[in-house]
Amino acid sequence: MSKPIFILFTLALLLGIISGDTIVSVVSTFRHGARSPIDKSSWDLGVWPQGYGELTPEGYRQHYLNGKEMAYRYIEQAQLISPKFSVSEIYIRSTDLNRTVMSVQSQLYGMFSNGPQLAQTAFNQKAVPPLLNVQNQQQAITALGEHALPNGYQPVPVHVVSASYDNMLVGSSIAACPRMAEILQAQQQTDIYKQKVAAYTQGLQKQISQVFGITVSYEVAGYMADTLTTDKFHKFDWPPGVTDEMYYQMYGNQNYTNSYFYTPEASSLAGSQFFQAILDQFDGTISGTSTRKFGFYSAHDTTLIAFLNFLGVFDGNNPIYASTLIFELHNNNNAYAVHISYNGASILLDGCVDPCPYATFKEMMQEKIIANVTEACQLQNDEAELSYNYNPYLDINALS
Template identity: 35%
Template sequence: MVQEVCRHGARSPTTFMPWDNLLIWPYGPGELTPEGIRQHYLLGTALRQKYINELKFLSPNYNQSEIYVFSSDRNRTIISAFSQMQGLYPPGTGFQLRSQAMETIAQPPINVKNLQKTISQLSLNPLPYLTQVIPIHNDEIIRELALNPSSSCNYYDYLASYKMTLPELQNIYNKYPDVIDDIQKCLVVSKSKAQSLARKVSDSVIANNFINNPLPCNFSMSFITKVQQLAEEVKNYNFFEPDFLARLAGSAIMQKIANNFYMKITMNYTKKFILYSGHDTTLSFMLAFMGYTMTGLPPYASTLIFELHEDKMEYYVTLKYNNKDLKIKGCGSVNCSWDEFLRFVEIRSIPDIENACLINTSQVLQRSLRVALDDVFHLPGDNGGSLKWYFWISVSLYLVLLLMLILLCKRKFLVENLGE
């Protein structure tokens, strides 16, 4: 079984800066560009070459029992998934009408202009060029939670927003005074405003630079490098640190990956290829969940590909990030045994993630927030967290119950003996 989690392709800036407009970005803010569509189509052709042409793993024509595609509910991720599937099953691989009679029978109950001309052009092809359309799903809450937790996990969003109010954030901005100064001069804003706009400026200049647009405000390539580093540090601080945040954000998607493999091993589960189309944060959350240090955000159209292999009734999992092997922590080698992989995901996951995300944040005290965001705060499975608060609470409760049981037994013994 193969499971791919990808970032959408190249897009327009999610927020237009003064130098952005609809002439440059006619599709609007945050939308997939033709370049992004091309990226995912080519990614799909690479997958077809490997899993269909070389390994004969998937059927050469789309088979709904083998493929499942899910996307977060954003235009750019849905179109990315569709484009990738066009590469995996390109025009010419679709199924034709069952008979020539269907050319006239397969019509909608309305008048169609130029009907005969269209039928003649299509012949037995349902769509031009025998195009194969593959469904893209985004109807389950848990999957949206898995792909876009920063906007769908209430507790995570609350903690991340709270972190942005802490003084530690200012320490990051203080490391890049020249970047903040350049933004101030360009946009004619205050220092604090320039700091709050730094990530949006970074997003815009990266998108513009990708399609070779002239850089605004005479920004240099050095500025782009530094503002990107600043944006990455802020994002890492805000989204992935400490470890509890990474685990809270990554639990849902990693549980889905493990559960799909589990169904493949233990049940008659026919799916062989599952695609999750998400965002840069989706991949970053997963990498942070797996304990990798975040050194740069995943580029457009990045992929994490998990493969489940069987060798003489033994199962193991491999992981590739942008076609490079990654060793899953807690595993003896790149070929991670199924037991090791499952144990790792179970230990790292936040139990009952759906309810954890629905926590009533209005009842969360400031002290609790600080504890949740303190590096010494751990749940079972954290590195170095084998004997933390939850352990001592469990032991204390056990001792209290044991003491109560002893007292009850003693009382019963005394009553019986006094009665005699």
């Protein structure tokens, strides 16, 4: 074979491989967008009209823009899902909090900005409620035209589970998984934890006491950094005396305090149901027994930390607002593989290539998945008295 012919053959082969590769199923999980601080602090200089722990307009926009990117990738380019929202193609689940529900709603609005229209013009006057004397009804009908809702809005069904029973998306919380308290206690007995607390007591704790007028634990100092981060993001001033250096020390506390309890066991307890859901969706796609093509899971930073730890790729840095972890199932001439990305960067699993052959990926996940998480989450010694330093990141009421 001559060199030019060989080159053409190689190019044709490569083009065939590329054209044969299609995305056939996707699971996306993400942290909610920007929000107000979880709790009120006397020193917080921010102004929060909607109250505490609520998604801000900036958070709406973050997820709306995420949705526009998802639309470009999976509707326009990959043609994975329909341009019009279909309940048979998409499943949406969120933790039972306003900010996570509103985040995924904002994201889906970005994906499906052109909502449904009435089936017939005749329904303009027929599709009305059985209320009498609705104010400005005819004016509203005229403004809608053929649209079901203003501005092409597409309602989406969001499924939630009460936090105390949500082992999928808040599986690190002690309320959902009491076993986490025993793991936390054990981790607080390690040398590295004790060394960090001792160093904090001798240094940063004293600075915080001088600036804020309060003496707080190692964990709470990290939690205070979350409020400072929220203020910083929304362009509010910090209290006098808080320097960048001090903030980054507190932020370092947060990076550690919201992740040190994720031992391999804890990561499996918090991640098993989610990764089983991925396998179930992908298996359904491969076998042709399911029409679901996209799963959205709206959660928290600690949720993503659990999942990244489950994969063995957590880098120690707290996920920022709207951080997104995506699993794509690719079909390349009936050879299935999984591509994973986090905030746009590809993730390479230890012991696999990218994309990871699905059989290998599935085997790797199944090695860590706990079949009965509810049972495994029970206390191993319910007669022992637990004693540990309070950690807000294991408290459902302080989910960040």
